[in-house]
Amino acid sequence: MEDRQIGIYLGAMAGGGLLGRLAPAAGPGLEHAVSPVLGALLFVTFLQVPAAELLRSLRDGRFLAAALVVNFVVVPLVVAVLFPFLPADQAVRLGVLLVLLCPCVDYVIVFSGLAGGSARRLLAATPLLLVAQMLLLPGFLYVFLGSGLADVVEPGPFFEAFLVLIVLPLALAWALQAWAARRPAGRKVSDAATTAMVPLMAATLFAVVASQVPKLGGSLGDVAAVVPFYVAFLLVMAFAGRAVARLFRLGTGAARAVVFTGATRNSLVVLPLALALPDAFAVAAVVVVTQTLVEVLGMVVYVRLVPRLLPAG
Numbered sequence: 001m002e003d004r005q006i007g008i009y010l011g012a013m014a015g016g017g018l019l020g021r022l023a024p025a026a027g028p029g030l031e032h033a034v035s036p037v038l039g040a041l042l043f044v045t046f047l048q049v050p051a052a053e054l055l056r057s058l059r060d061g062r063f064l065a066a067a068l069v070v071n072f073v074v075v076p077l078v079v080a081v082l083f084p085f086l087p088a089d090q091a092v093r094l095g096v097l098l099v100l101l102c103p104c105v106d107y108v109i110v111f112s113g114l115a116g117g118s119a120r121r122l123l124a125a126t127p128l129l130l131v132a133q134m135l136l137l138p139g140f141l142y143v144f145l146g147s148g149l150a151d152v153v154e155p156g157p158f159f160e161a162f163l164v165l166i167v168l169p170l171a172l173a174w175a176l177q178a179w180a181a182r183r184p185a186g187r188k189v190s191d192a193a194t195t196a197m198v199p200l201m202a203a204t205l206f207a208v209v210a211s212q213v214p215k216l217g218g219s220l221g222d223v224a225a226v227v228p229f230y231v232a233f234l235l236v237m238a239f240a241g242r243a244v245a246r247l248f249r250l251g252t253g254a255a256r257a258v259v260f261t262g263a264t265r266n267s268l269v270v271l272p273l274a275l276a277l278p279d280a281f282a283v284a285a286v287v288v289v290t291q292t293l294v295e296v297l298g299m300v301v302y303v304r305l306v307p308r309l310l311p312a313g
Helices: 005-022 024-047 053-057 061-085 090-100 108-114 119-152 155-182 184-194 197-215 217-225 227-247 252-263 267-275 283-309
Strands: none
Touching (some): 005 197, 005 283, 024 155, 024 267, 061 119, 061 227, 090 119, 108 119, 108 283, 119 252, 119 267, 197 283, 217 283, 267 283
């Protein structure tokens, strides 16, 4: 399934969109299924983020500095340039900000490895990237949306989604990691859980798209309008990531990894936050999922492009 994951994800999204159009009455039921499926997916995702590597990642100073600069300095600047040209709909803008301002911590490791990037360095850096984005995201949103953010985000549901769908799966995943490090039974459970990654991802994409499409109404055009911005982001970050890697004088493997971490975004982790928004902002969740569609296709290109941008030696 991992070899065919791109086709599986695209098929799940297409199937969800078709069901949402043909049977909108199924939307509310599927919406109730989103949280448990997404929680299970995030648990499996976080299971691959090594808690034990957090302190070790701090020792790889140059790579870590490059990864932090590309994600939390360069990316916000690129988003700031694109932001004025986004559709005026506040929900669309919020969805774009949620997804573009947070770096990926899961399948970026796989795609980076396929392109000859240093998967080990990225794996070690993921805990710090995850913690940093959760701490910095509220500030970034305030900078872009200002005081209007308080009118959009209700603190109660937003905090509940963060606690139940991010903090709890993360704590359970790291507890299982600790068990797996000490007991063979824990390793078996951990290995079995990680095999569910692709099916859970497909189920999540299907349920989210099918449940949110009926809510779009006249906003479908705005969702389609963000696709060029996501494509532009991928194009710009390929060269911006290369520039940062050269600035820090990284080797080929580390440089390619920096390009990938700057380009891939954390749609799965921010999706619960988008789903916690009021119904009037339902389009934000679809905007987040749309980024996944563009990015998955973009990674097929990146796997071939990045080795040419950063040739060995």
